[in-house]
Amino acid sequence: MIAGVLVEITNKSLDRVFDYVVPDHLIDDIKVGKRVEVPFGPRTLVGFVLELKNSSDISNLKEIFKVLDKEVILNKELLDLGRYLHKTTLASLVSCYQIMLPKGLNVKSNNKVSKKLKKLYYLNDIDRKITTKQQKIVDLFKNKEKLSRDELKDVSSSVLNTLVKNNVLRVEEVEVYRLGYEKLKRKINHLTNDQEKVVDNILYTDKIVSLLYGVTGSGKTEVYMELIARCLTKGLKSIVLVPEIALTPQLIKRFRERFGNNIALLHSALSEGEKYDEYRKIVRDEVDIVIGARSAVFAPLKNLGLIIIDECHSDSYKQDNNPRYNAKDVAIKRAEDLGAKVVLGSATPMLEEYARGLKNVFNLVTLDKRVNGKELPKVELIDMNKEVGKSKGYFSLPLIDEINKTIEKGEQVILLLNRRGYSSFVTCSNCGESVKCPNCDITLTYHKSSNILRCHYCGYATKYEVTCPNCHEDSLKDLGVGTEKIEEELKDLFPVSKIIRMDVDTTSRKGAHQRMIDDFSKGKANILLGTQMVAKGLDFPNVTLVGVINADTSLMLPDFRSSEKTFDLLSQVAGRAGRASKSGKVIFQTFNSDNYAIRYAKENDYKSFYKEEMKVRKLMKYPPYYYLVSLNISSKDSKLALVEAKKCEKVCHKYLDKTIILGPSPATIFKKQNIYHYQLILKYQYQDNIYEVLEKLVNYYATINKVNLEVDFNPIHL
Numbered sequence: 001m002i003a004g005v006l007v008e009i010t011n012k013s014l015d016r017v018f019d020y021v022v023p024d025h026l027i028d029d030i031k032v033g034k035r036v037e038v039p040f041g042p043r044t045l046v047g048f049v050l051e052l053k054n055s056s057d058i059s060n061l062k063e064i065f066k067v068l069d070k071e072v073i074l075n076k077e078l079l080d081l082g083r084y085l086h087k088t089t090l091a092s093l094v095s096c097y098q099i100m101l102p103k104g105l106n107v108k109s110n111n112k113v114s115k116k117l118k119k120l121y122y123l124n125d126i127d128r129k130i131t132t133k134q135q136k137i138v139d140l141f142k143n144k145e146k147l148s149r150d151e152l153k154d155v156s157s158s159v160l161n162t163l164v165k166n167n168v169l170r171v172e173e174v175e176v177y178r179l180g181y182e183k184l185k186r187k188i189n190h191l192t193n194d195q196e197k198v199v200d201n202i203l204y205t206d207k208i209v210s211l212l213y214g215v216t217g218s219g220k221t222e223v224y225m226e227l228i229a230r231c232l233t234k235g236l237k238s239i240v241l242v243p244e245i246a247l248t249p250q251l252i253k254r255f256r257e258r259f260g261n262n263i264a265l266l267h268s269a270l271s272e273g274e275k276y277d278e279y280r281k282i283v284r285d286e287v288d289i290v291i292g293a294r295s296a297v298f299a300p301l302k303n304l305g306l307i308i309i310d311e312c313h314s315d316s317y318k319q320d321n322n323p324r325y326n327a328k329d330v331a332i333k334r335a336e337d338l339g340a341k342v343v344l345g346s347a348t349p350m351l352e353e354y355a356r357g358l359k360n361v362f363n364l365v366t367l368d369k370r371v372n373g374k375e376l377p378k379v380e381l382i383d384m385n386k387e388v389g390k391s392k393g394y395f396s397l398p399l400i401d402e403i404n405k406t407i408e409k410g411e412q413v414i415l416l417l418n419r420r421g422y423s424s425f426v427t428c429s430n431c432g433e434s435v436k437c438p439n440c441d442i443t444l445t446y447h448k449s450s451n452i453l454r455c456h457y458c459g460y461a462t463k464y465e466v467t468c469p470n471c472h473e474d475s476l477k478d479l480g481v482g483t484e485k486i487e488e489e490l491k492d493l494f495p496v497s498k499i500i501r502m503d504v505d506t507t508s509r510k511g512a513h514q515r516m517i518d519d520f521s522k523g524k525a526n527i528l529l530g531t532q533m534v535a536k537g538l539d540f541p542n543v544t545l546v547g548v549i550n551a552d553t554s555l556m557l558p559d560f561r562s563s564e565k566t567f568d569l570l571s572q573v574a575g576r577a578g579r580a581s582k583s584g585k586v587i588f589q590t591f592n593s594d595n596y597a598i599r600y601a602k603e604n605d606y607k608s609f610y611k612e613e614m615k616v617r618k619l620m621k622y623p624p625y626y627y628l629v630s631l632n633i634s635s636k637d638s639k640l641a642l643v644e645a646k647k648c649e650k651v652c653h654k655y656l657d658k659t660i661i662l663g664p665s666p667a668t669i670f671k672k673q674n675i676y677h678y679q680l681i682l683k684y685q686y687q688d689n690i691y692e693v694l695e696k697l698v699n700y701y702a703t704i705n706k707v708n709l710e711v712d713f714n715p716i717h718l
């Protein structure tokens with residue numbers, strides 16, 4: 001027997017099936033979709049078995065060493081899905097299979113056994129005299145045959161050991177999954193009429209994809225849970241995707257109150273062992289629901305009936321390295337193949353999504369009121385141009401006033417500043433130069449607590465000194481503002497209040513994020529200050545004030561989506577206020593009070609924003625009117641990068657006749673970790689051969705060492 005094996009190798013020119021002989025003793029064990037170990041040149045590599053056949057055109061084949069998996073890990077559906085990903089992203093086929101499997105499933109951890117939990121069984125009555133201590137333990141077993149270690153945690157282990165030795169008790173080790181769960185009280189809300197209608201609509205539409213457009217707090221999550229429950233009664237399983245940072249304990253708790261332990265969780269905060277366990281629950285068919293971030297869309301659930309994508313506008317569904325897939329496309333592809341349904345949910349859908357809803361490509365359903373019947377919180381715009389000279393630091397007087405009032409009432413405040421660190425850049429007041437990363441073409445961010453300047457792209461760090469590296473005068477000053485500086489100002493302005501700062505820097509340790517959310521929801525702090533982390537998915541009933549320190553941060557980004565990003569972020573964070581019985585209030589501080597993204601976010605008017613932004617997109621030939629592809633050509637040698645970028649441009653001009661080609665131009669960040677990047681942007685409406693042409697280019701550059709070409713279809717950022 002011959003096996004066609006796709007080996008795990010990063011060299012894209014070797015991304016194809018190689019034939020191997022299956023030795024007789026492996027014939028029963030080997031299956032398409034399992035991993036094997038094979039000799040490859042002088043090395044031993046892991047590979048996926050993609051085909052089994054009787055003969056090969058090649059002679060002198062080597063033999064497979066061993067079969068690694070007990071079970072098939074890539075079933076037919078996933079094997080086909082991998083080929084689809086390979087075709088639509090142009091990433092190597094092997095990377096498309098690797099992305100489907102959790103990291104914990106690598107060879108070494110494959111044999112990892114989960115922790116053992118001891119259980120004790122009571123064997124027989126005692127015929128000899130025993131101590132009172134021993135008698136106490138034996139009493140515990142009255143009416144019970146077995147006890148877990150937990151139930152015996154107050155008992156001394158030496159006494160236990162003696163009983164085991166004397167054959168009174170027997171110990172047995174049972175396998176437990178690493179993620180332990182406490183039991184939660186079951187809680188099911190009765191749906192409102194509006195929610196009920198939405199559920200029926202989604203279940204009975206003949207469209208594969210439904211777009212649930214529902215304002216923040218309109219009860220979308222409840223709708224998801226009901227849909228899952230209805231699928232369960234039909235024996236159908238569900239996947240729920242949420243952005244990584246929205247995967248909060250709050251959300252997980254709500255699902256667990258409804259579905260108990262019938263859930264596997266897949267996200268990056270889990271250890272490899274935990275991921276491995278959660279994945280096995282899915283493979284062993286022990287759970288009906290998977291909740292996770294982007295890559296959970298590949299979960300190999302049997303009888304998959306429903307894929308829910310919450311906060312579907314989120315960037316996090318697009319992977320920004322190879323394979324550059326979008327989980328939404330994968331979900332729709334899987335649903336088409338399996339006859340399942342996809343639900344996209346958001347208060348601020350992407351323009352592409354809403355446009356498809358209006359054109360009836362997606363089934364558009366709406367929840368336009370909050371469950372609690374309250375109006376959405378009123379937003380006040382503070383024009384910071386008029387506050388100059390009056391404000392204290394970065395805080396306008398009205399915002400200070402509202403924070404004071406809120407804290408006095410015993411209610412809580414969320415403050416957003418979408419920039420971490422202390423100050424966003426450091427500039428010399430003598431020569432005017434800003435301090436930049438030596439490896440990347442961007443300014444360094446000042447982190448005061450550690451007194452370092454850090455590059456947010458490559459992690460480069462250097463000590464902060466007042467001497468300018470350019471002119472050597474002692475004239476460096478930090479400008480711009482980050483969460484760390486705002487925290488310092490808050491402490492000065494509100495000396496008795498407690499503040500939690502939540503950003504990448506304060507949440508890097510495992511469990512820190514969760515602890516902050518727990519503490520804040522228990523009322524241990526008055527103010528939660530943070531980056532976009534505080535804007536998404538959080539539900540604190542006692543939060544009645546939301547303040548945005550600078551609503552303009554994402555407006556200035558050189559990206560065609562910057563208005564949309566601004567609108568989304570402001571709408572999302574505003575939605576954190578007044579979610580329960582108390583009404584909420586929101587303040588945006590801005591230097592651009594006339595900007596339409598900020599104005600419509602203030603009015604909470606998604607539809608008007610949509611109309612206005614669609615005009616811009618049409619005029620500028622951007623999505624959803626045009627498809628985009630970004631080509632990134634990079635090299636350590638900046639001249640070579642430009643020469644090759646021009647070559648790519650020529651090829652595109654020659655073969656893509658209906659496509660607009662922009663560039664080559666230096667990428668937004670020209671120099672990143674000492675590599676120079678040029679960019680070509682392609683815009684098209686109909687260009688049938690585009691995948692074919694770009695695939696040829698990609699394959700060509702796979703054989704060139706000094707230059708790299710990355711192709712990104714439907715990029716999120718330019």
Ligand code: ADP
Pocket residue numbers: 189190191192195214215216217218219220221222223371372539579
């Ligand atoms: P969204 O996901 O649209 O932001 P949620 O599902 O989180 O909205 O609902 C907002 C709040 O209303 C939550 O606290 C939720 O528990 C509550 N809620 C939603 N639907 C119901 C319902 N039918 N009955 C009672 N409470 C509900």
Ligand code: ZN
Pocket residue numbers: 437438439440455456457458459460673
């Ligand atoms: Zn850098």
